[in-house]
Amino acid sequence: MIEYDGAIYVPGADLWLDARRVKDFSFVSHAHTDHSARHRRVLATPQTLALLEHRRGKTETVPARYGQPVTLNNHQVTLFPAGHILGSAQILIEGEQRLVYTGDFKLGAGFCAQPAQVKPCDTLVMECTFGLPQYVFPPKEQTMERLVNFIQKSLLEGRIPVVLGYTLGKGQEALKIVGDAGYEAIVYESIYQIAKIYEKLGVTFGRYEKYSGHGVEGKVVVAPTNMRRDQLRTDLGRFSTVYLTGWAMDSDRKFARGANLVLPMSDHADFNELVEYVQQANPRKIYTVHGFPQFAAHLKDLGFDAEHLPQGQLSLF
Ligand SMILES: [Zn+2]
Known part of the structure:
Protein backbone atom coordinates (compact mmCIF):
# COMPACT_ATOMS: atom_id res chain seq x y z
CA MET A 1 0.00 0.00 0.00
CA ILE A 2 2.97 2.34 0.41
CA GLU A 3 6.31 2.84 -1.30
CA TYR A 4 9.30 4.41 0.33
CA ASP A 5 12.33 6.09 -1.19
CA GLY A 6 13.24 8.34 1.71
CA ALA A 7 9.73 9.77 1.42
CA ILE A 8 6.46 7.86 1.68
CA TYR A 9 4.27 7.45 -1.38
CA VAL A 10 0.78 5.98 -1.52
CA PRO A 11 0.34 4.83 -5.14
CA GLY A 12 -3.39 4.10 -4.80
CA ALA A 13 -4.13 7.73 -3.91
CA ASP A 14 -1.19 9.08 -5.96
CA LEU A 15 -0.15 11.04 -2.89
CA TRP A 16 3.17 11.68 -1.14
CA LEU A 17 3.21 12.06 2.63
CA ASP A 18 5.34 14.90 4.09
CA ALA A 19 7.83 14.64 1.22
CA ARG A 20 10.91 16.79 1.79
CA ARG A 21 11.78 16.98 -1.91
CA VAL A 22 9.50 18.77 -4.35
CA LYS A 23 6.65 16.55 -5.60
CA ASP A 24 3.58 17.01 -7.78
CA PHE A 25 1.18 16.35 -4.93
CA SER A 26 1.95 15.86 -1.26
CA PHE A 27 0.09 15.78 2.01
CA VAL A 28 1.76 18.15 4.46
CA SER A 29 0.95 17.17 8.04
CA HIS A 30 2.00 20.50 9.56
CA ALA A 31 4.00 23.59 8.72
CA HIS A 32 7.40 22.70 10.23
CA THR A 33 9.92 22.94 7.43
CA ASP A 34 11.27 19.41 7.94
CA HIS A 35 7.91 18.06 6.76
CA SER A 36 7.46 19.94 3.51
CA ALA A 37 8.94 21.35 0.33
CA ARG A 38 7.61 23.71 -2.34
CA HIS A 39 5.31 21.07 -3.84
CA ARG A 40 3.23 21.85 -6.90
CA ARG A 41 0.05 20.91 -5.03
CA VAL A 42 -0.45 20.48 -1.29
CA LEU A 43 -3.13 18.66 0.68
CA ALA A 44 -3.34 20.06 4.22
CA THR A 45 -5.65 21.63 6.77
CA PRO A 46 -6.58 25.30 6.16
CA GLN A 47 -4.48 26.27 9.21
CA THR A 48 -1.40 24.47 7.89
CA LEU A 49 -1.92 26.03 4.46
CA ALA A 50 -2.01 29.53 6.02
CA LEU A 51 1.20 28.85 7.95
CA LEU A 52 2.87 27.28 4.92
CA GLU A 53 2.05 30.29 2.79
CA HIS A 54 3.76 32.49 5.38
CA ARG A 55 6.82 30.25 5.40
CA ARG A 56 7.10 29.06 1.80
CA GLY A 57 4.89 31.30 -0.33
CA LYS A 58 1.77 30.50 -2.32
CA THR A 59 1.16 27.15 -3.99
CA GLU A 60 -1.79 25.22 -5.39
CA THR A 61 -3.76 23.86 -2.46
CA VAL A 62 -6.28 21.18 -1.62
CA PRO A 63 -7.66 22.21 1.78
CA ALA A 64 -9.16 19.48 3.94
CA ARG A 65 -10.78 20.16 7.27
CA TYR A 66 -10.49 17.68 10.13
CA GLY A 67 -12.97 14.86 9.66
CA GLN A 68 -14.16 15.86 6.18
CA PRO A 69 -13.18 13.12 3.70
CA VAL A 70 -11.65 13.90 0.31
CA THR A 71 -11.65 11.36 -2.54
CA LEU A 72 -8.36 10.80 -4.35
CA ASN A 73 -8.63 8.25 -7.15
CA ASN A 74 -10.70 5.54 -5.52
CA HIS A 75 -9.30 6.21 -2.05
CA GLN A 76 -10.97 8.14 0.72
CA VAL A 77 -8.63 10.43 2.60
CA THR A 78 -9.49 12.02 5.95
CA LEU A 79 -7.38 14.38 8.06
CA PHE A 80 -7.73 14.35 11.84
CA PRO A 81 -5.99 16.24 14.67
CA ALA A 82 -2.42 15.41 15.67
CA GLY A 83 -2.09 17.66 18.75
CA HIS A 84 1.37 18.85 17.66
CA ILE A 85 1.06 22.49 16.49
CA LEU A 86 -1.86 24.52 15.20
CA GLY A 87 -3.35 22.79 12.14
CA SER A 88 -1.27 19.64 12.53
CA ALA A 89 -3.02 16.63 11.07
CA GLN A 90 -2.76 12.90 10.78
CA ILE A 91 -4.12 11.28 7.65
CA LEU A 92 -6.31 8.21 7.27
CA ILE A 93 -6.25 6.70 3.78
CA GLU A 94 -8.90 4.10 3.09
CA GLY A 95 -8.50 1.92 0.02
CA GLU A 96 -8.11 -1.85 0.10
CA GLN A 97 -7.03 -1.30 3.73
CA ARG A 98 -6.79 1.45 6.34
CA LEU A 99 -3.51 3.33 6.46
CA VAL A 100 -2.76 6.02 9.05
CA TYR A 101 0.23 8.33 8.86
CA THR A 102 0.62 10.35 12.06
CA GLY A 103 3.03 13.10 11.10
CA ASP A 104 4.36 14.68 14.31
CA PHE A 105 1.86 14.13 17.09
CA LYS A 106 1.25 14.40 20.79
CA LEU A 107 -1.51 12.84 22.86
CA GLY A 108 -3.32 14.87 25.50
CA ALA A 109 -4.28 18.51 25.39
CA GLY A 110 -1.79 20.89 23.81
CA PHE A 111 -1.83 24.65 24.30
CA CYS A 112 -2.72 25.70 20.75
CA ALA A 113 -3.59 22.47 18.94
CA GLN A 114 -6.66 20.28 19.02
CA PRO A 115 -5.97 17.04 20.94
CA ALA A 116 -4.85 14.10 18.82
CA GLN A 117 -7.21 11.30 17.99
CA VAL A 118 -6.28 7.66 17.47
CA LYS A 119 -7.98 5.65 14.73
CA PRO A 120 -7.78 1.88 14.40
CA CYS A 121 -5.90 0.94 11.23
CA ASP A 122 -4.22 -1.91 9.36
CA THR A 123 -0.98 -0.08 8.61
CA LEU A 124 0.42 2.67 10.80
CA VAL A 125 3.27 4.97 9.79
CA MET A 126 4.25 6.89 12.90
CA GLU A 127 6.84 9.36 14.06
CA CYS A 128 8.86 8.24 17.07
CA THR A 129 11.00 11.26 17.97
CA PHE A 130 11.09 10.39 21.68
CA GLY A 131 11.02 6.63 21.21
CA LEU A 132 13.39 5.72 24.02
CA PRO A 133 12.25 4.89 27.59
CA GLN A 134 14.27 7.78 29.06
CA TYR A 135 11.89 10.23 27.38
CA VAL A 136 8.94 10.13 29.72
CA PHE A 137 7.87 13.66 30.51
CA PRO A 138 6.67 14.74 33.95
CA PRO A 139 3.08 16.00 34.30
CA PRO A 264 10.80 19.13 29.63
CA MET A 265 7.89 20.35 27.59
CA SER A 266 7.34 19.02 24.10
CA ASP A 267 4.82 19.11 21.30
CA HIS A 268 5.74 15.48 20.54
CA ALA A 269 4.47 12.32 22.20
CA ASP A 270 6.76 10.95 24.88
CA PHE A 271 7.78 7.28 25.01
CA ASN A 272 4.68 6.18 26.94
CA GLU A 273 2.34 8.06 24.61
CA LEU A 274 3.97 6.45 21.56
CA VAL A 275 3.34 3.00 23.01
CA GLU A 276 -0.19 3.95 24.08
CA TYR A 277 -0.92 5.18 20.57
CA VAL A 278 0.15 1.87 19.02
CA GLN A 279 -1.89 -0.13 21.51
CA GLN A 280 -5.01 1.92 20.73
CA ALA A 281 -4.57 1.88 16.94
CA ASN A 282 -3.68 -1.84 17.09
CA PRO A 283 -2.30 -2.06 13.52
CA ARG A 284 -1.13 -5.21 11.78
CA LYS A 285 1.99 -3.46 10.45
CA ILE A 286 3.88 -0.47 11.81
CA TYR A 287 6.54 1.61 10.12
CA THR A 288 8.38 4.09 12.33
CA VAL A 289 9.98 7.27 10.98
CA HIS A 290 11.64 10.38 12.43
CA GLY A 291 13.26 8.93 15.50
CA PHE A 292 15.18 6.14 17.16
CA PRO A 293 15.20 2.76 15.35
CA GLN A 294 15.13 1.12 18.79
CA PHE A 295 11.48 2.06 19.10
CA ALA A 296 10.51 -0.38 16.34
CA ALA A 297 12.49 -3.06 18.19
CA HIS A 298 10.60 -2.23 21.37
CA LEU A 299 7.27 -2.61 19.53
CA LYS A 300 8.41 -6.00 18.26
CA ASP A 301 9.08 -7.03 21.85
CA LEU A 302 5.48 -6.06 22.60
CA GLY A 303 4.32 -8.41 19.82
CA PHE A 304 3.76 -5.90 17.01
CA ASP A 305 5.08 -6.23 13.47
CA ALA A 306 7.21 -3.07 13.36
CA GLU A 307 9.94 -1.81 11.11
CA HIS A 308 11.95 1.42 11.11
CA LEU A 309 12.23 3.43 7.90
CA PRO A 310 15.60 5.14 7.89
CA GLN A 311 15.39 8.60 6.40
CA GLY A 312 17.05 9.15 3.07
CA GLN A 313 17.92 5.49 2.47
CA LEU A 314 16.59 3.85 -0.66
CA SER A 315 14.29 0.93 -0.05
CA LEU A 316 11.17 -0.03 -1.86
CA PHE A 317 8.45 -2.45 -0.88
ZN1 LIG B 1 6.88 19.22 13.80
Whole structure:
Protein backbone atom coordinates (compact mmCIF):
# COMPACT_ATOMS: atom_id res chain seq x y z
CA MET A 1 0.00 0.00 0.00
CA ILE A 2 2.97 2.34 0.41
CA GLU A 3 6.31 2.84 -1.30
CA TYR A 4 9.30 4.41 0.33
CA ASP A 5 12.33 6.09 -1.19
CA GLY A 6 13.24 8.34 1.71
CA ALA A 7 9.73 9.77 1.42
CA ILE A 8 6.46 7.86 1.68
CA TYR A 9 4.27 7.45 -1.38
CA VAL A 10 0.78 5.98 -1.52
CA PRO A 11 0.34 4.83 -5.14
CA GLY A 12 -3.39 4.10 -4.80
CA ALA A 13 -4.13 7.73 -3.91
CA ASP A 14 -1.19 9.08 -5.96
CA LEU A 15 -0.15 11.04 -2.89
CA TRP A 16 3.17 11.68 -1.14
CA LEU A 17 3.21 12.06 2.63
CA ASP A 18 5.34 14.90 4.09
CA ALA A 19 7.83 14.64 1.22
CA ARG A 20 10.91 16.79 1.79
CA ARG A 21 11.78 16.98 -1.91
CA VAL A 22 9.50 18.77 -4.35
CA LYS A 23 6.65 16.55 -5.60
CA ASP A 24 3.58 17.01 -7.78
CA PHE A 25 1.18 16.35 -4.93
CA SER A 26 1.95 15.86 -1.26
CA PHE A 27 0.09 15.78 2.01
CA VAL A 28 1.76 18.15 4.46
CA SER A 29 0.95 17.17 8.04
CA HIS A 30 2.00 20.50 9.56
CA ALA A 31 4.00 23.59 8.72
CA HIS A 32 7.40 22.70 10.23
CA THR A 33 9.92 22.94 7.43
CA ASP A 34 11.27 19.41 7.94
CA HIS A 35 7.91 18.06 6.76
CA SER A 36 7.46 19.94 3.51
CA ALA A 37 8.94 21.35 0.33
CA ARG A 38 7.61 23.71 -2.34
CA HIS A 39 5.31 21.07 -3.84
CA ARG A 40 3.23 21.85 -6.90
CA ARG A 41 0.05 20.91 -5.03
CA VAL A 42 -0.45 20.48 -1.29
CA LEU A 43 -3.13 18.66 0.68
CA ALA A 44 -3.34 20.06 4.22
CA THR A 45 -5.65 21.63 6.77
CA PRO A 46 -6.58 25.30 6.16
CA GLN A 47 -4.48 26.27 9.21
CA THR A 48 -1.40 24.47 7.89
CA LEU A 49 -1.92 26.03 4.46
CA ALA A 50 -2.01 29.53 6.02
CA LEU A 51 1.20 28.85 7.95
CA LEU A 52 2.87 27.28 4.92
CA GLU A 53 2.05 30.29 2.79
CA HIS A 54 3.76 32.49 5.38
CA ARG A 55 6.82 30.25 5.40
CA ARG A 56 7.10 29.06 1.80
CA GLY A 57 4.89 31.30 -0.33
CA LYS A 58 1.77 30.50 -2.32
CA THR A 59 1.16 27.15 -3.99
CA GLU A 60 -1.79 25.22 -5.39
CA THR A 61 -3.76 23.86 -2.46
CA VAL A 62 -6.28 21.18 -1.62
CA PRO A 63 -7.66 22.21 1.78
CA ALA A 64 -9.16 19.48 3.94
CA ARG A 65 -10.78 20.16 7.27
CA TYR A 66 -10.49 17.68 10.13
CA GLY A 67 -12.97 14.86 9.66
CA GLN A 68 -14.16 15.86 6.18
CA PRO A 69 -13.18 13.12 3.70
CA VAL A 70 -11.65 13.90 0.31
CA THR A 71 -11.65 11.36 -2.54
CA LEU A 72 -8.36 10.80 -4.35
CA ASN A 73 -8.63 8.25 -7.15
CA ASN A 74 -10.70 5.54 -5.52
CA HIS A 75 -9.30 6.21 -2.05
CA GLN A 76 -10.97 8.14 0.72
CA VAL A 77 -8.63 10.43 2.60
CA THR A 78 -9.49 12.02 5.95
CA LEU A 79 -7.38 14.38 8.06
CA PHE A 80 -7.73 14.35 11.84
CA PRO A 81 -5.99 16.24 14.67
CA ALA A 82 -2.42 15.41 15.67
CA GLY A 83 -2.09 17.66 18.75
CA HIS A 84 1.37 18.85 17.66
CA ILE A 85 1.06 22.49 16.49
CA LEU A 86 -1.86 24.52 15.20
CA GLY A 87 -3.35 22.79 12.14
CA SER A 88 -1.27 19.64 12.53
CA ALA A 89 -3.02 16.63 11.07
CA GLN A 90 -2.76 12.90 10.78
CA ILE A 91 -4.12 11.28 7.65
CA LEU A 92 -6.31 8.21 7.27
CA ILE A 93 -6.25 6.70 3.78
CA GLU A 94 -8.90 4.10 3.09
CA GLY A 95 -8.50 1.92 0.02
CA GLU A 96 -8.11 -1.85 0.10
CA GLN A 97 -7.03 -1.30 3.73
CA ARG A 98 -6.79 1.45 6.34
CA LEU A 99 -3.51 3.33 6.46
CA VAL A 100 -2.76 6.02 9.05
CA TYR A 101 0.23 8.33 8.86
CA THR A 102 0.62 10.35 12.06
CA GLY A 103 3.03 13.10 11.10
CA ASP A 104 4.36 14.68 14.31
CA PHE A 105 1.86 14.13 17.09
CA LYS A 106 1.25 14.40 20.79
CA LEU A 107 -1.51 12.84 22.86
CA GLY A 108 -3.32 14.87 25.50
CA ALA A 109 -4.28 18.51 25.39
CA GLY A 110 -1.79 20.89 23.81
CA PHE A 111 -1.83 24.65 24.30
CA CYS A 112 -2.72 25.70 20.75
CA ALA A 113 -3.59 22.47 18.94
CA GLN A 114 -6.66 20.28 19.02
CA PRO A 115 -5.97 17.04 20.94
CA ALA A 116 -4.85 14.10 18.82
CA GLN A 117 -7.21 11.30 17.99
CA VAL A 118 -6.28 7.66 17.47
CA LYS A 119 -7.98 5.65 14.73
CA PRO A 120 -7.78 1.88 14.40
CA CYS A 121 -5.90 0.94 11.23
CA ASP A 122 -4.22 -1.91 9.36
CA THR A 123 -0.98 -0.08 8.61
CA LEU A 124 0.42 2.67 10.80
CA VAL A 125 3.27 4.97 9.79
CA MET A 126 4.25 6.89 12.90
CA GLU A 127 6.84 9.36 14.06
CA CYS A 128 8.86 8.24 17.07
CA THR A 129 11.00 11.26 17.97
CA PHE A 130 11.09 10.39 21.68
CA GLY A 131 11.02 6.63 21.21
CA LEU A 132 13.39 5.72 24.02
CA PRO A 133 12.25 4.89 27.59
CA GLN A 134 14.27 7.78 29.06
CA TYR A 135 11.89 10.23 27.38
CA VAL A 136 8.94 10.13 29.72
CA PHE A 137 7.87 13.66 30.51
CA PRO A 138 6.67 14.74 33.95
CA PRO A 139 3.08 16.00 34.30
CA LYS A 140 2.47 19.30 32.51
CA GLU A 141 1.32 21.02 35.73
CA GLN A 142 4.66 20.27 37.38
CA THR A 143 6.59 21.81 34.48
CA MET A 144 4.29 24.85 34.43
CA GLU A 145 4.94 25.38 38.13
CA ARG A 146 8.70 25.26 37.58
CA LEU A 147 8.33 27.74 34.73
CA VAL A 148 6.36 30.19 36.86
CA ASN A 149 8.93 29.82 39.67
CA PHE A 150 11.68 30.59 37.18
CA ILE A 151 9.85 33.72 35.98
CA GLN A 152 9.20 34.98 39.52
CA LYS A 153 12.77 34.34 40.66
CA SER A 154 14.23 36.07 37.59
CA LEU A 155 12.05 39.13 38.10
CA LEU A 156 12.93 39.28 41.83
CA GLU A 157 16.63 39.13 40.96
CA GLY A 158 16.25 41.96 38.46
CA ARG A 159 16.73 39.74 35.41
CA ILE A 160 14.43 39.68 32.40
CA PRO A 161 13.01 36.15 32.08
CA VAL A 162 13.38 34.88 28.53
CA VAL A 163 11.44 31.83 27.35
CA LEU A 164 13.03 30.19 24.31
CA GLY A 165 11.02 28.14 21.84
CA TYR A 166 10.96 27.28 18.15
CA THR A 167 9.64 30.05 15.92
CA LEU A 168 6.59 28.02 14.91
CA GLY A 169 4.81 25.99 17.54
CA LYS A 170 6.72 26.16 20.80
CA GLY A 171 7.09 29.95 20.53
CA GLN A 172 3.33 30.41 20.42
CA GLU A 173 2.84 27.79 23.16
CA ALA A 174 5.30 29.73 25.31
CA LEU A 175 3.35 32.92 24.63
CA LYS A 176 0.12 31.18 25.60
CA ILE A 177 1.62 29.76 28.79
CA VAL A 178 3.10 33.12 29.83
CA GLY A 179 -0.26 34.81 29.28
CA ASP A 180 -2.17 32.06 31.11
CA ALA A 181 0.22 32.51 34.05
CA GLY A 182 -0.79 36.19 34.18
CA TYR A 183 2.32 37.82 32.74
CA GLU A 184 2.62 40.30 29.91
CA ALA A 185 4.91 39.17 27.13
CA ILE A 186 7.33 40.85 24.78
CA VAL A 187 7.82 38.75 21.68
CA TYR A 188 10.54 38.73 19.07
CA GLU A 189 9.50 39.37 15.47
CA SER A 190 9.53 35.86 13.97
CA ILE A 191 7.40 34.38 16.77
CA TYR A 192 5.21 37.50 16.81
CA GLN A 193 4.37 37.21 13.08
CA ILE A 194 3.25 33.62 13.50
CA ALA A 195 1.32 34.46 16.69
CA LYS A 196 -0.66 36.95 14.59
CA ILE A 197 -1.52 34.17 12.11
CA TYR A 198 -2.51 31.92 15.04
CA GLU A 199 -4.85 34.68 16.25
CA LYS A 200 -6.46 34.99 12.81
CA LEU A 201 -7.02 31.23 12.98
CA GLY A 202 -8.79 31.50 16.33
CA VAL A 203 -6.10 31.06 19.00
CA THR A 204 -6.22 33.62 21.81
CA PHE A 205 -3.24 34.84 23.79
CA GLY A 206 -2.79 37.06 26.87
CA ARG A 207 -1.33 40.55 26.58
CA TYR A 208 1.74 40.76 24.38
CA GLU A 209 3.64 43.17 22.16
CA LYS A 210 6.40 42.91 19.62
CA TYR A 211 9.91 43.61 20.95
CA SER A 212 10.70 47.23 20.16
CA GLY A 213 13.79 47.91 22.24
CA HIS A 214 12.08 49.23 25.37
CA GLY A 215 9.41 48.50 27.97
CA VAL A 216 10.58 44.99 28.86
CA GLU A 217 10.83 45.56 32.65
CA GLY A 218 8.50 43.30 34.63
CA LYS A 219 7.51 41.39 31.52
CA VAL A 220 8.47 38.03 30.08
CA VAL A 221 10.33 37.88 26.79
CA VAL A 222 9.56 35.10 24.31
CA ALA A 223 12.42 34.54 21.87
CA PRO A 224 13.31 31.99 19.19
CA THR A 225 15.78 29.25 20.12
CA ASN A 226 18.34 30.46 17.58
CA MET A 227 18.61 33.85 19.32
CA ARG A 228 22.21 34.51 20.33
CA ARG A 229 22.95 35.24 23.97
CA ASP A 230 25.06 38.29 23.10
CA GLN A 231 22.12 39.69 21.14
CA LEU A 232 19.84 39.16 24.16
CA ARG A 233 22.45 40.87 26.36
CA THR A 234 22.53 43.89 24.03
CA ASP A 235 18.74 44.04 23.84
CA LEU A 236 17.78 43.24 27.42
CA GLY A 237 20.75 43.77 29.75
CA ARG A 238 20.46 41.30 32.67
CA PHE A 239 18.39 38.26 31.72
CA SER A 240 18.05 34.54 32.29
CA THR A 241 16.76 32.00 29.83
CA VAL A 242 14.57 28.94 30.03
CA TYR A 243 14.33 26.54 27.11
CA LEU A 244 11.23 24.36 26.74
CA THR A 245 12.08 21.08 25.04
CA GLY A 246 11.54 17.37 25.35
CA TRP A 247 15.30 16.94 25.08
CA ALA A 248 15.47 18.33 28.61
CA MET A 249 15.32 14.68 29.68
CA ASP A 250 18.91 14.31 28.39
CA SER A 251 21.31 14.74 31.26
CA ASP A 252 24.24 15.92 29.10
CA ARG A 253 22.42 19.17 28.17
CA LYS A 254 23.83 19.02 24.65
CA PHE A 255 20.49 20.36 23.40
CA ALA A 256 20.34 23.11 26.02
CA ARG A 257 21.67 25.86 23.74
CA GLY A 258 23.32 27.55 26.72
CA ALA A 259 20.00 28.15 28.49
CA ASN A 260 20.06 28.73 32.27
CA LEU A 261 17.20 26.28 32.74
CA VAL A 262 15.81 23.56 30.49
CA LEU A 263 12.30 22.29 31.14
CA PRO A 264 10.80 19.13 29.63
CA MET A 265 7.89 20.35 27.59
CA SER A 266 7.34 19.02 24.10
CA ASP A 267 4.82 19.11 21.30
CA HIS A 268 5.74 15.48 20.54
CA ALA A 269 4.47 12.32 22.20
CA ASP A 270 6.76 10.95 24.88
CA PHE A 271 7.78 7.28 25.01
CA ASN A 272 4.68 6.18 26.94
CA GLU A 273 2.34 8.06 24.61
CA LEU A 274 3.97 6.45 21.56
CA VAL A 275 3.34 3.00 23.01
CA GLU A 276 -0.19 3.95 24.08
CA TYR A 277 -0.92 5.18 20.57
CA VAL A 278 0.15 1.87 19.02
CA GLN A 279 -1.89 -0.13 21.51
CA GLN A 280 -5.01 1.92 20.73
CA ALA A 281 -4.57 1.88 16.94
CA ASN A 282 -3.68 -1.84 17.09
CA PRO A 283 -2.30 -2.06 13.52
CA ARG A 284 -1.13 -5.21 11.78
CA LYS A 285 1.99 -3.46 10.45
CA ILE A 286 3.88 -0.47 11.81
CA TYR A 287 6.54 1.61 10.12
CA THR A 288 8.38 4.09 12.33
CA VAL A 289 9.98 7.27 10.98
CA HIS A 290 11.64 10.38 12.43
CA GLY A 291 13.26 8.93 15.50
CA PHE A 292 15.18 6.14 17.16
CA PRO A 293 15.20 2.76 15.35
CA GLN A 294 15.13 1.12 18.79
CA PHE A 295 11.48 2.06 19.10
CA ALA A 296 10.51 -0.38 16.34
CA ALA A 297 12.49 -3.06 18.19
CA HIS A 298 10.60 -2.23 21.37
CA LEU A 299 7.27 -2.61 19.53
CA LYS A 300 8.41 -6.00 18.26
CA ASP A 301 9.08 -7.03 21.85
CA LEU A 302 5.48 -6.06 22.60
CA GLY A 303 4.32 -8.41 19.82
CA PHE A 304 3.76 -5.90 17.01
CA ASP A 305 5.08 -6.23 13.47
CA ALA A 306 7.21 -3.07 13.36
CA GLU A 307 9.94 -1.81 11.11
CA HIS A 308 11.95 1.42 11.11
CA LEU A 309 12.23 3.43 7.90
CA PRO A 310 15.60 5.14 7.89
CA GLN A 311 15.39 8.60 6.40
CA GLY A 312 17.05 9.15 3.07
CA GLN A 313 17.92 5.49 2.47
CA LEU A 314 16.59 3.85 -0.66
CA SER A 315 14.29 0.93 -0.05
CA LEU A 316 11.17 -0.03 -1.86
CA PHE A 317 8.45 -2.45 -0.88
ZN1 LIG B 1 6.88 19.22 13.80
